[in-house]
Amino acid sequence: MPVQNRLTQLLQSPRANLLTLYFTAGFPQLPDTLPVLEALAQHGADIIEIGMPFSDPIADGPTIQQSNQRALENGMNIARLFEQLADFRQRVPDTPVLLMGYLNPVLQFGLERFCAQAAALGIDGLILPDLPMREYQTRYRGLLAQHQLSHIFLITPETSADRIRTIDAESEGFIYAVSSSSTTGKTQGLASEQIAYFERLQKMQLKNPFLVGFGISEAAGFRQVCQYARGGIIGSAFIRALEGPGAIAEKVKAFMDPIKG
Amino acid sequence: MNSTNLSPATYQVDEHGYYGQFGGAFIPEMLHPNIEELRSRYLEIIYAPEFQEELQVLLRDFVGRPTPLYFARRLSELYNAQIYLKREDLCHTGAHKVNNTVGQILLARRLGKQKIIAETGAGQHGVATATVCALMGMECIVYMGEHDIKRQRPNVERMKMLGATVVPATSGSKTLKDATNEAMRHWINHPQETHYIIGSVVGPHPYPDMVARFHAVISQEIKSQLREKTGRENPDYVLACVGGGSNAMGAFYHFLDQSEVQLIGAEAGGMGVNTGKSAATTQLGKAGILHGSKTLLMQTEDGQVVEPYSISAGLDYPGIGPAHAHLFASGRARFYDITDEEAMRAGLLLSRTEGIIPAIETAHAFAVLPKIDFKTEEVVVVNLSGRGDKDLDTYIAYPY
Numbered sequence: 332m333p334v335q336n337r338l339t340q341l342l343q344s345p346r347a348n349l350l351t352l353y354f355t356a357g358f359p360q361l362p363d364t365l366p367v368l369e370a371l372a373q374h375g376a377d378i379i380e381i382g383m384p385f386s387d388p389i390a391d392g393p394t395i396q397q398s399n400q401r402a403l404e405n406g407m408n409i410a411r412l413f414e415q416l417a418d419f420r421q422r423v424p425d426t427p428v429l430l431m432g433y434l435n436p437v438l439q440f441g442l443e444r445f446c447a448q449a450a451a452l453g454i455d456g457l458i459l460p461d462l463p464m465r466e467y468q469t470r471y472r473g474l475l476a477q478h479q480l481s482h483i484f485l486i487t488p489e490t491s492a493d494r495i496r497t498i499d500a501e502s503e504g505f506i507y508a509v510s511s512s513s514t515t516g517k518t519q520g521l522a523s524e525q526i527a528y529f530e531r532l533q534k535m536q537l538k539n540p541f542l543v544g545f546g547i548s549e550a551a552g553f554r555q556v557c558q559y560a561r562g563g564i565i566g567s568a569f570i571r572a573l574e575g576p577g578a579i580a581e582k583v584k585a586f587m588d589p590i591k592g
Numbered sequence: 593m594n595s596t597n598l599s600p601a602t603y604q605v606d607e608h609g610y611y612g613q614f615g616g617a618f619i620p621e622m623l624h625p626n627i628e629e630l631r632s633r634y635l636e637i638i639y640a641p642e643f644q645e646e647l648q649v650l651l652r653d654f655v656g657r658p659t660p661l662y663f664a665r666r667l668s669e670l671y672n673a674q675i676y677l678k679r680e681d682l683c684h685t686g687a688h689k690v691n692n693t694v695g696q697i698l699l700a701r702r703l704g705k706q707k708i709i710a711e712t713g714a715g716q717h718g719v720a721t722a723t724v725c726a727l728m729g730m731e732c733i734v735y736m737g738e739h740d741i742k743r744q745r746p747n748v749e750r751m752k753m754l755g756a757t758v759v760p761a762t763s764g765s766k767t768l769k770d771a772t773n774e775a776m777r778h779w780i781n782h783p784q785e786t787h788y789i790i791g792s793v794v795g796p797h798p799y800p801d802m803v804a805r806f807h808a809v810i811s812q813e814i815k816s817q818l819r820e821k822t823g824r825e826n827p828d829y830v831l832a833c834v835g836g837g838s839n840a841m842g843a844f845y846h847f848l849d850q851s852e853v854q855l856i857g858a859e860a861g862g863m864g865v866n867t868g869k870s871a872a873t874t875q876l877g878k879a880g881i882l883h884g885s886k887t888l889l890m891q892t893e894d895g896q897v898v899e900p901y902s903i904s905a906g907l908d909y910p911g912i913g914p915a916h917a918h919l920f921a922s923g924r925a926r927f928y929d930i931t932d933e934e935a936m937r938a939g940l941l942l943s944r945t946e947g948i949i950p951a952i953e954t955a956h957a958f959a960v961l962p963k964i965d966f967k968t969e970e971v972v973v974v975n976l977s978g979r980g981d982k983d984l985d986t987y988i989a990y991p992y
Contacts, residue, residue, distance in 0.1 A: 434618060461881065461884075487621055517781075
């Protein structure tokens with residue numbers, strides 16, 4: 332039985348230009364998780380990724396490393412995040428929400444307990460970038476499906492066509508297309524090889540749409556990737572916006588408005 | 593391919609990259625092409641006859657192998673056993689680390705890579721990497737914790753003199769773990785032209801197995817040298833210090849399936865296992881994932897990696913190679929935690945009884961000797977993994 336949740340429903344709809352925002356739970360301050368989440372939904376985020384902080388985020392650049400560090404210093408952990416999210420579906424009823432993070436904290440929390448609690452709260456999917464495909468197939472797939480959780484896999488310009496096919500077959504939601512081989516937070520425009528990569532993906536006629544992430548920081552970059560992809564993902568630039576002065580709701584609005592146009 | 597003939601079976605990595613429940617390749621997709629290329633090609637490359645020929649010439653003429661197996665007469669009298677020292681400290685660059693870097697740089701060339709990155713704790717692996725890069729005319733970047741740069745100054749200067757760029761890792765505890773994070777990030781950002789020479793039996797599969805194979809020459813030589821000296825090729829004990837565990841894995845490798853050989857690892861107890869200032873992973877760790885493999889890991893209940901502590905920069909790591917985690921969990925190897933003070937005294941003692949100043953890392957292995965009740969006729973091999981020149985400042989300043 333295919334996974335059914337807010338994410339798969341959104342992706343089955345004809346909506347395009349899907350704007351996805353990543354932020355780190357418990358950042359800049361511990362109680363900011365829910366206010367950021369609510370403000371994002373209110374100001375037009377189509378999908379929201381909540382980052383679960385980890386001490387050693389090897390795929391992340393300095394901005395998200397520092398937000399992880401700050402969140403941990405603030406006392407964030409999975410149990411506290413789940414407390415903060417206790418009734419978030421009353422405030423954010425429809426926007427698909429994903430949890431993103433490295434595997435170790437999830438394993439220590441307990442994989443089954445994690446999936447059960449996340450699903451009960453109204454989480455729609457997980458992004459676990461260091462989860463190997465074989466582990467997913469042997470231990471995770473059934474559990475996630477049981478809780479109607481999507482798993483989002485990453486691909487890069489170097490991912491082989493065969494592997495993309497495997498990932499497409501295993502995905503229930505979207506494919507997270509990393510724009511270039513890099514850690515997060517490197518801002519750059521689209522080079523010709525990236526456009527060729529997106530066009531290659533388009534031609535593959537995958538069953539899942541792809542969203543482009545890494546290196547998108549503002550409206551122009553977002554609109555550019557939306558010419559090729561179902562949407563784009565912004566992380567580091569939004570984290571930097573949250574660090575500035577002002578109330579959370581205002582900072583989120585000021586960041587989102589130009590992108591939503 | 594004759595790799596299967598060379599390796600014992602039981603404690604070896606399985607087809608999926610695991611040692612029992614430990615190991616694997618928990619890497620983000622950005623590293624997948626590089627790791628997959630390595631995994632699919634490393635055995636075929638390493639065991640090709642022309643590779644072996646080039647490697648053996650370099651090990652003999654450049655590294656200085658075989659290293660001696662030295663009967664330590666005064667130490668043997670002191671501890672009432674037949675104690676032999678495997679003199680990896682006499683390898684070119686002053687430690688065993690070069691066995692692996694020579695092998696990996698030959699591999700990197702066959703993979704068509706032009707640039708080399710490495711992480712280093714004590715600086716021994718950094719020096720060994722900078723050395724082979726100079727030898728092959730390849731660009732070299734070494735990540736090193738800012739804290740370690742300060743306490744291992746001589747090795748930093750050596751790396752620079754050899755032409756390497758030393759980049760300080762300024763995150764976390766500014767030690768080996770953080771240097772490894774930075775090296776992995778560099779690799780993610782420059783995957784195509786770069787090979788990452790990991791310095792220990794850690795990281796995603798196939799690194800733990802590959803690095804173990806390059807260091808297996810240590811136990812291979814011990815066997816033949818012991819046969820020459822004593823008429824038997826298996827000692828009763830092999831002792832080695834364990835941070836990530838590369839020298840220990842090299843010293844254990846050909847004895848893994850010889851159950852009569854007791855394998856002993858010495859971990860850095862720091863100020864004491866229960867002081868919160870320790871790096872004794874088998875005592876303090878539980879199964880977790882760091883730097884691409886599932887292994888014993890010092891971590892909080894929340895799964896955040898704990899900053900370890902040791903007086904020795906090379907043992908200051910919160911994990912342990914997955915093969916060692918399996919040896920520990922299966923009971924095949926025993927691990928002792930050695931405090932800073934025990935290690936420093938053991939280093940001083942070795943200097944005064946045998947005229948050998950060991951690296952502080954290595955001194956941890958010698959501190960195990962008084963903790964075991966040997967029989968006079970028992971043969972004990974201690975892997976003397978590195979020399980102590982880099983540690984003179986610490987030795988001199990220490991209040992014994």
